[in-house]
Amino acid sequence: MSSFHSGGHSGDTFEKLEVLGHELAGKVEQLLHEATVQHLVIKHDGTTVLEIPVGIGAVGAIIAPVLAAVAAVGAVVSHCTIEIVRHDAPVQ
Numbered sequence: 001m002s003s004f005h006s007g008g009h010s011g012d013t014f015e016k017l018e019v020l021g022h023e024l025a026g027k028v029e030q031l032l033h034e035a036t037v038q039h040l041v042i043k044h045d046g047t048t049v050l051e052i053p054v055g056i057g058a059v060g061a062i063i064a065p066v067l068a069a070v071a072a073v074g075a076v077v078s079h080c081t082i083e084i085v086r087h088d089a090p091v092q
């Protein structure tokens with residue numbers, strides 16, 4: 001996984017994570033439950049396949065259809081990249 005600060009808002013962190021297709025849905029589900037994740041972009045061979053804006057308080061009724069779409073993508077690709085935008089908590 002690579003992590004870097006670039007563009008975006010101050011305090012945003014951008015990461016890239018390579019995953020196998022069959023691991024995609026599980027990894028996205030894990031990321032959807034992390035409080036700092038703001039946006040996910042799923043890419044295959046450099047082409048954006050799915051973008052997921054993540055709102056605070058995402059609930060199961062919203063997550064279920066998203067995970068179904070992600071699982072469908074994972075079923076047809078052998079590997080993909082997840083680009084993650086995190087909004088870091090302010091330092092106190």
